[in-house]
Amino acid sequence: MRVLAIVLTLIFGLMLTPAMATGREVVIGCSLPFTGGLSSEAPYFKDAYELGVDMINKSGGLMGKKVRLIIEDDQTNPATAISIYEKLVAKNKAIALFGPLGSSVTAAAASVAERHKIPIISSYAASESLYTKGYKYHFGIAASRYFGGSYSVPFIDMIDNFEKWAPKGAKKPTKIAIIGVSGAYGRDAVDRCVKRAKEVGLDVVYREMYDAKTGDFTPMLQKIKRKGAEILCAVSYYNDSVILARGIAKMKIKFKIVFLGTGPGLPEWKELGPIGYNYCTAYPLSPAWKKGGYPEFVKAFKAKYGKDPLYSNAWAYGVAQVLKAAVDKAQSLDPRKIRDAIASLDMDIAWCHVKFAPAGWNAGYGGTYISQNQKGKTVGVWPQEVAEGPVIYPFR
Structure with missing residues (x-):
């Protein structure tokens, strides 16, 4: 035994x-x-x-x-x-x-x-x-x-530093719409973008979450247009970024600057042609x-x-x-x-x-860089130390 x-x-x-x-x-x-x-x-x-x-x-x-x-x-x-x-x-x-x-x-x-x-x-x-x-x-x-917000809040910081990258004499936009895909990540990112936008004095005229399977953003874009948003910040994945870009082009919305979470820096984005130009996106991998x-x-x-x-x-x-x-x-x-x-x-x-914090997040990482799709090419634009070219502004 x-x-x-x-x-x-x-x-x-x-x-x-x-x-x-x-x-x-x-x-x-x-x-x-x-x-x-x-x-x-x-x-x-x-x-x-x-x-x-x-x-x-x-x-x-x-x-x-x-x-x-x-x-x-x-x-x-x-x-x-x-x-x-x-x-x-x-x-x-x-x-x-x-x-x-x-x-x-x-x-x-x-x-x-x-x-x-x-x-x-x-x-x-x-x-x-x-x-x-x-x-x-x-x-x-x-x-x-x-x-x-690691991949989107830095865009708000970029807007806050408008005078450092904008064309001489350009007026700083103040009205921003912030939208994002439903889920833990999207909600967290949108909340942080809204918080940061208010901290730097931007007017958040519209915020909304959407389902990842959304096939038409026309109703949402109509609301954003009516609110007079000059800036659009979308916490988005690739498929919804494509649908958003097509909707913006179809409705001929003239934002001053637009950020899409995923898409404009990927090779397949070229399939959109000119309607995919001038979008900003996360740029975690900089040649710098x-x-x-x-x-x-x-x-x-x-x-x-x-x-x-x-x-x-x-x-x-x-x-x-x-x-x-x-x-x-x-x-x-x-x-x-x-x-x-x-x-x-x-x-x-x-x-x-x-360098990991006790809770497991990376304290050694300060958040993404920002790039812009310029005629199909990904160009780093923010922060200035990694900028590969000037920002095309306004967006349309």
């Missing part, structure tokens, strides 16, 4: 112990939305996660072990993500996890990581709600002090940033995929850089020791500096 008790104790002890690497390889896993509302975003992250793992393996792996990356489709569904991440931990014995896309899906994945005490590093989700739950195992490299292996990242990406990387690629690649640095620092494949090493990092990656 005593032997049986010892055996049972060992078995249950192993069941409660975080995944430990065995054999010649270790597993890292994640889910991405290859179907569902964020499906257009997934390929960018898949490419860069895979390139990041290539980088790790070419540099000796993790503690000498080759990394095997497992990616499954979460369908932009939190429940599906939970199932995938549970399997990654329980069946595949992943020692660390990469984050999915979208704040609600990331929250689901983070809950699994927290329960099993496996570190998860997000490349995308920035909603503050993810960093107020007391999680110790979730880290977000793209979440600045602005949280969900030369630290953290940025030149090597660009070279490797072009060699593997035959094209230049975008900011989404850099975000995801940075996750692999963080994991590699943490394992090297911990000198261990124990997930808990990896977690502690991640929490203590102070380093440059291919697109920003990383």
Whole structure:
């Protein structure tokens, strides 16, 4: 009976112990939305996660072990993500996890990581709600002090500094409409944009949330036009950005300047032709940033995929850089020791500096740069130290 008790104790002890690497390889896993509302975003992250793992393996792996990356489709569904991440931990014995896309899906994945005490590093989700739950195992490299506003509030700061970039003699616009896609991320970003706009003296004449599946923004744009908005700030994903741009062109709304969260900096935006010109957008990946292996990242990406990387690629690649640095620092494949090493990092990656706050957001990142689509070309315009050309103003 005593032997049986010892055996049972060992078995249950192993069941409660975080995944430990065995054999010649270790597993890292994640889910991405290859179907569902964020499906257009997934390929960018898949490419860069895979390139990041290539980088790790070419540099000796993790503690000498080759990394095997497992990616499954979460369908932009939190429940599906939970199932995938549970399997990654329980069946595949992943020692660390990469984050999915979208704040609600990331929250689901983070809950699994927290329960099993496996570190998860997000490349995308920035909603503050993810960093107020007391999680110790979730880290977000793209979440600045602005949280969900990390990719949009800097545009408000740009407007506040109008005199520094506007054509000589131009009158500063003051009436702004702020809209955003429904969900934790969108609500957080819109709230922060509204708060910042009021702080800098702008008149918020319209604010509204919309469903990600909205196919026609005409009613909303009509309201915005009637309110006399001179500035439009949209916390948007790619598909809704396209629909908004087409609606603005069709209605011939003459805004002074427009910001769309995602779209104007992507290659496929060129399909819109001239109606897609002059839109501002988030510009997290600036050629002015030369630290953290940025030149090597660009070279490797072009060699593997035959094209230049975008900011989404850099975000995801940075996750692999963080994991590699943490394992090297911990000198261990124990997930808990990896977690502690991640929490203590102070380093440059291919697109920003990383130093995590106790809650898991990136205190080393100050928020995105701003670019403008100028005749199909992405041009950095703010802040001034990374500006590659003047702002085309007014928008129309």
